[in-house]
Amino acid sequence: MIRVLLAEDQALVRGALSALLSLEDDLEVVGQAADGEAALDAVRELKPDVLVTDIEMPRLSGLNLAERVRAELPGVRVIIVTTFARGGYLRRALEVGARGYLLKDAPASELADAIRRVHAGGRAIDPELAGEAWADASPLTxxxxxxxxxxxxxxxxxxxxxxxxxxxxxxxxxxxxxxxxxxxxxxxxxxxxxxxxxxx
Structure with a gap:
C-alpha cells in the first residue's frame, strides 16, 4: 500500500480527494490536514510515502511545506495539486523538491497514477504546464x-x-x-x- 497524506484547506475538496483515492486498491489515505503547519506536523508523525498538497494554504504555503519536508524527511515524495496553471509556480515547486504538479481539474485517475509514479521515483507534471514553465522563467534573483x-x-x-x-x-x-x-x-x-x- 502507498500511504498518502492530504493537505488542502478547503474541506469539501479535501474530502472528495480522500474519497476518490480511497477507491484505489493500492492507495491508503493515512491523514488529512487543513493548513501547512498541521500538514508538516502530520508528515513528521505519520511519515507517509506521498504528500499531496495545495499551494495556497493558511500558516504555511504548499511550496514552503514541500521545502520543509524535503529538508526534514527527504523520503516523503511531494505532489502539488492546484488551480494555478502557471509555469512560474511549477518552476518554484520543482525548485523546492516537489516531484509532481497537477491541476485540480485533472481526472481522479490521473492523480492516482501520479501518486504511483512519484512513489516509484518518477515525476508527474502536467504536460501543458511543463513547456510553459521553462518559457516563463522568472527574471528575479x-x-x-x-x-x-x-x-x-x-x-x-x-x-x-x-x-x-x-x-x-x-x-x-x-x-x-x-x-x-x-x-x-x-x-x-x-x-x-x-x-x-x-x-x-
Missing part, C-alpha cells in the same frame, strides 16, 4: 524574490532588512532591481505582477 515577498506582506524597508539580515540600502537596491525587471511603478505593483506570474 532569489534575494529579490525574498525581499519582494516580504514587501508584499506589507513589511517596511527596515523590517525587511532586519528579517533578512541586510542593510536598508541593500533592501532598497533589491526592491529597485525587482521593480525595474518587472516594469512596475512601485513595490506593490511589482509584488502583484510576480505573484500573478507564479514567481513568488
Amino acid at each position: 532569489e534575494r529579490e524574490r525574498q525581499v519582494l515577498a516580504e514587501a508584499e506582506a506589507g513589511a517596511s524597508t527596515a523590517a525587511i532588512a532586519a528579517r533578512l539580515h541586510l542593510s536598508e540600502g541593500t533592501v532598497r537596491n533589491y526592491l529597485s532591481e525587482a521593480i525595474g525587471k518587472l516594469g512596475a511603478e512601485n513595490r506593490t505593483e511589482a509584488a502583484r505582477t510576480a505573484r500573478e506570474r507564479g514567481w513568488l
Whole structure:
C-alpha cells in the first residue's frame, strides 16, 4: 500500500480527494490536514510515502511545506495539486523538491497514477504546464524574490532588512532591481505582477 497524506484547506475538496483515492486498491489515505503547519506536523508523525498538497494554504504555503519536508524527511515524495496553471509556480515547486504538479481539474485517475509514479521515483507534471514553465522563467534573483515577498506582506524597508539580515540600502537596491525587471511603478505593483506570474 502507498500511504498518502492530504493537505488542502478547503474541506469539501479535501474530502472528495480522500474519497476518490480511497477507491484505489493500492492507495491508503493515512491523514488529512487543513493548513501547512498541521500538514508538516502530520508528515513528521505519520511519515507517509506521498504528500499531496495545495499551494495556497493558511500558516504555511504548499511550496514552503514541500521545502520543509524535503529538508526534514527527504523520503516523503511531494505532489502539488492546484488551480494555478502557471509555469512560474511549477518552476518554484520543482525548485523546492516537489516531484509532481497537477491541476485540480485533472481526472481522479490521473492523480492516482501520479501518486504511483512519484512513489516509484518518477515525476508527474502536467504536460501543458511543463513547456510553459521553462518559457516563463522568472527574471528575479532569489534575494529579490525574498525581499519582494516580504514587501508584499506589507513589511517596511527596515523590517525587511532586519528579517533578512541586510542593510536598508541593500533592501532598497533589491526592491529597485525587482521593480525595474518587472516594469512596475512601485513595490506593490511589482509584488502583484510576480505573484500573478507564479514567481513568488
